[in-house]
Amino acid sequence: xxxxxxxxxxxxxxxxxxxxxxxxxxxxxxxxxxxxxxxxxxxxxxxxxxxxxxxxxxxxxxxxxxxxxxxxxxxxxxxxxxxxxxxxxxxxxxxxxxxxxxxxxxxxxxxxxxxxxxxxxxxxxxxxxxxxxxxxxxxxxxxxxxxxxxxxxxxxxxxxxxxxxxxxxxxxxxxxxxxxxxxxxxxxxxxxxxxxxxxxxxxxxxxxxxxxxxxxxxxxxxxxxxxxxxxxxxxxxxxxxxxxxxxxxxxxxxxxxxxxxxxxxxxxxxxxxxxxxxxxxxxxxxxxxxxxxxxxxxxxxxxxxxxxxxxxxxxxxxxxxxxxxxxxxxxxxxxxxxxxxxxxxxxxxxxxxxxxxxxxxxxxxxxxxxxxxxxxxxxxxxxxxxxxxxxxxxxxxxxxxxxxxxxxxxxxxxxxxxxxxxxxxxxxxxxxxxxxxxxxxxxxxxxxxxxxxxxxxxxxxx
Numbered sequence: 001x002x003x004x005x006x007x008x009x010x011x012x013x014x015x016x017x018x019x020x021x022x023x024x025x026x027x028x029x030x031x032x033x034x035x036x037x038x039x040x041x042x043x044x045x046x047x048x049x050x051x052x053x054x055x056x057x058x059x060x061x062x063x064x065x066x067x068x069x070x071x072x073x074x075x076x077x078x079x080x081x082x083x084x085x086x087x088x089x090x091x092x093x094x095x096x097x098x099x100x101x102x103x104x105x106x107x108x109x110x111x112x113x114x115x116x117x118x119x120x121x122x123x124x125x126x127x128x129x130x131x132x133x134x135x136x137x138x139x140x141x142x143x144x145x146x147x148x149x150x151x152x153x154x155x156x157x158x159x160x161x162x163x164x165x166x167x168x169x170x171x172x173x174x175x176x177x178x179x180x181x182x183x184x185x186x187x188x189x190x191x192x193x194x195x196x197x198x199x200x201x202x203x204x205x206x207x208x209x210x211x212x213x214x215x216x217x218x219x220x221x222x223x224x225x226x227x228x229x230x231x232x233x234x235x236x237x238x239x240x241x242x243x244x245x246x247x248x249x250x251x252x253x254x255x256x257x258x259x260x261x262x263x264x265x266x267x268x269x270x271x272x273x274x275x276x277x278x279x280x281x282x283x284x285x286x287x288x289x290x291x292x293x294x295x296x297x298x299x300x301x302x303x304x305x306x307x308x309x310x311x312x313x314x315x316x317x318x319x320x321x322x323x324x325x326x327x328x329x330x331x332x333x334x335x336x337x338x339x340x341x342x343x344x345x346x347x348x349x350x351x352x353x354x355x356x357x358x359x360x361x362x363x364x365x366x367x368x369x370x371x372x373x374x375x376x377x378x379x380x381x382x383x384x385x386x387x388x389x390x391x392x393x394x395x396x397x398x399x400x401x402x403x404x405x406x407x408x409x410x411x412x413x414x415x416x417x418x419x420x421x422x423x424x425x426x427x428x429x430x431x432x433x434x435x436x437x438x439x440x441x442x443x444x445x446x447x448x449x450x451x452x453x454x455x456x457x458x459x460x461x462x
Contacts, residue, residue: 005231006031007085008157010150011095014046014054021098022046023071024060027150028081031158040081041151043068058148066336067317072106076273082112083272084231088161090133091118108272113232117161136160186227189244194220197248198255200262204243212237212270215259217252237270250395251386253442254407257397260434274434281316285372291361292354293368294333295320315440319375321347327371330354383422383453384442397439398422404431404439419455
């Protein structure tokens with residue numbers, strides 16, 4: 001029997017005004033009754049000033065949050081950890097409520113089974129005087145953790161839940177389909193016919209409409225896992241499924257990219273992540289009152305035909321830091337420092353002293369303009385070689401001028417001698433926030449460097 005999956009969501013947040021809060025730190029801990037499966041913890045830039053009382057309690061200030069991701073950049077990772085799990089909530093922790101509101105604000109309709117730990121403890125131990133987490137950890141002699149930080153509270157909540165045997169049965173959704181029925185349905189859908197290779201799979205209903213899209217490293221095993229999972233959401237999905245289609249991709253990278261494209265195109269009702277549109281971050285320049293050009297990272301709030309490179313705030317911040325060093329720009333005038341007097345930021349080698357007026361605005365502004373030109377023109381052109389769908393075939397992903405163009409497959413006997421040759425074999429796809437994250441995640445891993453080809457250095461490239 002597949003164990004029930006649970007998740008604890010804990011967070012630190014700031015209150016902006018009545019009925020509105022913003023996350024500053026979040027931890028999602030996923031586990032079964034036997035072991036911890038996954039934990040995701042992150043600081044979150046609320047894009048608002050942090051109150052002094054909050055800093056005093058947690059040690060987190062504005063400088064700590066500078067350059068940290070905003071919520072929309074980590075929403076998918078949080079949803080992946082929560083996918084298919086029953087969320088455990090605490091009466092004295094508003095984290096789950098704030099998380100749901102944050103997801104709603106960026107366009108996600110988040111719905112998952114929830115179970116109140118506090119209510120179950122009250123039912124099992126009605127004689128206790130207080131049901132706050134701090135008092136409960138002391139009563140049950142739980143491991144000593146820092147309850148001021150989300151990860152500590154998540155650990156304590158999970159340990160508390162496992163201390164109460166009654167919850168292990170009461171917290172599980174009632175199975176709708178028995179194991180034998182699930183096995184019969186898998187046979188009817190011919191799940192055994194699926195291969196154990198990377199690809200994308202499609203669950204369809206009686207009207208041949210796609211209701212769920214997923215990707216897998218091993219298609220058969222991943223599809224089977226849906227039918228053996230006894231969470232209410234998975235049971236509902238499998239009951240509605242009458243047909244399973246798939247497409248082999250040869251590699252997990254192309255599977256991820258295809259899945260992202262297909263979810264946006266079909267918007268299946270059972271998919272949660274990757275449906276929303278996320279505005280990209282860009283670097284802009286503006287002149288301050290003293291006549292100096294200053295650079296800042298903003299979210300683009302208009303649409304045009306230009307493909308943007310920076311969909312992730314972290315990536316654009318890292319790039320802007322590099323440009324600051326290359327062109328000897330002032331960290332304060334690039335938004336990385338907020339102190340009085342001359343910059344002394346530890347991540348920068350020097351400061352040209354534009355912040356205190358030692359260099360003239362005319363000379364400094366020339367550097368800024370060169371930096372902006374460099375940012376706009378220094379776009380990468382590369383191909384990623386991956387395994388093909390069959391022997392004698394290679395797959396590739398193409399990026400030109402920093403923009404994901406699509407993927408394709410090439411027979412090993414074919415000649416690829418220039419960048420243009422790739423496009424003869426390519427399935428063109430759309431560059432989005434999610435494809436940027438997928439490709440960035442792949443190329444940042446050291447073991448994948450050998451798969452990357454600089455197409456500007458190919459023999460017949462222009």
